[in-house]
Amino acid sequence: xxxxxxxxxxxxxxxxxxxxxxxxxxxxxxxxxxxxxxxxxxxxxxxxxxxxxxxxxxxxxxxxxxxxxxxxxxxxxxxxxxxxxxxxxxxxxxxxxxxxxxxxxxxxxxxxxxxxxxxxxxxxxxxxxxxxxxxxxxxxxxxxxxxxxxxxxxxxxxxxxxxxxxxxxxxxxxxxxxxxxxxxxxxxxxxxxxxxxxxxxxxxxxxxxxxxxxxxxxxxxxxxxxxxxxxxxxxxxxxxxxxxxx
Amino acid sequence: xxxxxxxxxxxxxxxxxxxxxxxxxxxxxxxxxxxxxxxxxxxxxxxxxxxxxxxxxxxxxxxxxxxxxxxxxxxxxxxxxxxxxxxxxxxxxxxxxxxxxxxxxxxxxxxxxxxxxxxxxxxxxxxxxxxxxxxxxxxxxxxxxxxxxxxxxxxxxxxxxxxxxxxxxxxxxxxxxxxxxxxxxxxxxxxxxxxxxxxxxxxxxxxxxxxxxxxxxxxxxxxxxxxxxxxxxxxxxxxxxxxxxx
DNA sequence: CAACATTTGTGCGTATGTATG
DNA sequence: ACATACATACGCACAAATGTT
Numbered sequence: 001x002x003x004x005x006x007x008x009x010x011x012x013x014x015x016x017x018x019x020x021x022x023x024x025x026x027x028x029x030x031x032x033x034x035x036x037x038x039x040x041x042x043x044x045x046x047x048x049x050x051x052x053x054x055x056x057x058x059x060x061x062x063x064x065x066x067x068x069x070x071x072x073x074x075x076x077x078x079x080x081x082x083x084x085x086x087x088x089x090x091x092x093x094x095x096x097x098x099x100x101x102x103x104x105x106x107x108x109x110x111x112x113x114x115x116x117x118x119x120x121x122x123x124x125x126x127x128x129x130x131x132x133x134x135x136x137x138x139x140x141x142x143x144x145x146x147x148x149x150x151x152x153x154x155x156x157x158x159x160x161x162x163x164x165x166x167x168x169x170x171x172x173x174x175x176x177x178x179x180x181x182x183x184x185x186x187x188x189x190x191x192x193x194x195x196x197x198x199x200x201x202x203x204x205x206x207x208x209x210x211x212x213x214x215x216x217x218x219x220x221x222x223x224x225x226x227x228x229x230x231x232x233x234x235x236x237x238x239x240x241x242x243x244x245x246x
Numbered sequence: 247x248x249x250x251x252x253x254x255x256x257x258x259x260x261x262x263x264x265x266x267x268x269x270x271x272x273x274x275x276x277x278x279x280x281x282x283x284x285x286x287x288x289x290x291x292x293x294x295x296x297x298x299x300x301x302x303x304x305x306x307x308x309x310x311x312x313x314x315x316x317x318x319x320x321x322x323x324x325x326x327x328x329x330x331x332x333x334x335x336x337x338x339x340x341x342x343x344x345x346x347x348x349x350x351x352x353x354x355x356x357x358x359x360x361x362x363x364x365x366x367x368x369x370x371x372x373x374x375x376x377x378x379x380x381x382x383x384x385x386x387x388x389x390x391x392x393x394x395x396x397x398x399x400x401x402x403x404x405x406x407x408x409x410x411x412x413x414x415x416x417x418x419x420x421x422x423x424x425x426x427x428x429x430x431x432x433x434x435x436x437x438x439x440x441x442x443x444x445x446x447x448x449x450x451x452x453x454x455x456x457x458x459x460x461x462x463x464x465x466x467x468x469x470x471x472x473x474x475x476x477x478x479x480x481x482x483x484x485x486x487x488x489x490x491x492x
Numbered sequence: 493c494a495a496c497a498t499t500t501g502t503g504c505g506t507a508t509g510t511a512t513g
Numbered sequence: 514a515c516a517t518a519c520a521t522a523c524g525c526a527c528a529a530a531t532g533t534t
Contacts, residue, residue, distance in 0.1 A: 062520045
């Protein structure tokens with residue numbers, strides 16, 4: 001995606017045989033330029049870009065063109081645009097949830113099958129267990145147990161524990177104390193990708209079972225027993241996977 | 247990537263039957279609408295959207311507004327816009343490389359440390375080994391060995407084997423025969439994320455060593471020896487990780 | 493001081509025309 | 514001829530700051 005463009009149009013006498021380079025889209029060049037500024041740190045999160053009109057002047061283009069560039073940046077969540085007196089385009093702080101949201105978007109668009117995603121999830125979630133066992137703090141364990149409690153309560157009244165399950169697994173990943181892994185977990189368990197939601201409906205007893213396994217897992221982590229934790233998680237995920245395939 | 251969210255959100259939990267007519271931006275509504283059509287399969291990859299003018303007529307907005315919507319879709323790689331006589335906006339087939347490219351974009355924007363990314367890569371790459379051992383075909387093995395050969399040749403003349411290494415690891419992930427996993431691998435080894443590039447420079451002998459380990463790994467996979475393959479890969483990745491940290 | 497009105501800066505949308513592939 | 518890309522020019526809507534009652 002790039003465009004480049006340099007030579008101004010002087011296609012008269014000195015026809016440059018080099019650089020055929022179609023000027024490309026102006027809006028895209030502006031987009032690239034601003035994006036570079038953000039990437040290189042010249043524009044930090046929270047900074048406000050000049051107004052459309054001023055940008056138009058500076059780049060030598062019209063406001064429409066600037067707006068199109070801003071639309072692109074906005075679509076990629078690099079800026080947020082506010083209207084009003086002191087509005088404008090502000091560089092957004094990239095929150096982890098935004099990133100994982102983006103990943104979800106991409107994944108859901110990519111024509112992956114449920115089976116593939118479920119499998120990837122398994123690989124991922126089993127892989128982080130050693131890290132989790134090694135690094136989980138008291139607070140991590142505590143919170144995970146609380147989620148288990150809530151899961152039990154929800155299962156008791158037949159309420160959907162699917163959401164809590166997602167929360168549990170996400171929280172487990174956070175216990176790896178690695179933002180990249182936490183992000184991926186969030187993406188995998190994001191609301192868009194839960195093609196598993198219907199699984200739960202017909203089988204409310206699964207909730208109880210899951211909750212028990214969750215708790216077993218936490219206890220294993222607490223003891224630092226990687227083997228046990230992995231084993232528990234494997235069967236836990238395995239059953240879920242089987243429901244997906246069937 | 248991205249999308250959704252943000253600006254002018256007036257998300258009422260309860261959808262009133264009478265929806266506000268001017269909820270937010272016209273361009274965004276159009277974007278959402280077209281995106282839904284793509285997601286739901288009413289617009290399939292390769293399909294051509296109506297022209298700006300016609301879309302403008304249908305939605306009751308001006309061409310500029312339509313264009314902004316298209317820019318958003320284009321920024322998210324959902325459509326590609328071609329100019330010219332039979333140009334227009336075409337729904338793009340989501341290639342896996344596009345997706346992973348998007349993930350790279352997000353990751354590079356997310357302020358993750360090299361250490362975190364390297365670690366995630368390790369988790370992920372060790373996790374797929376069982377799948378790879380189980381599913382790798384003759385062709386997979388063959389191609390991997392070819393990459394090893396090229397690696398040896400490159401290392402022989404001191405050329406940078408970093409790229410080949412990335413290629414190797416990506417190809418390994420492909421041997422899992424799971425598109426989701428292949429995508430993630432591609433993302434992790436994308437050109438933007440190789441914070442390891444400089445590692446290689448000062449230590450050309452590493453290339454030779456890596457290549458040897460690559461070959462060992464392939465042989466283990468060929469025999470279906472998960473244990474051995476995992477062990478080899480673990481030390482291989484471990485050393486790389488150490489270089490990152492130091 | 494509080495409630496209301498005005499100003500001002502900003503983005504959002506429209507309409508029309510030209511250039512270009 | 515037909516499509517996008519861009520410029521120009523204009524008006525509107527919105528939100529915060531500021532002035533006024």
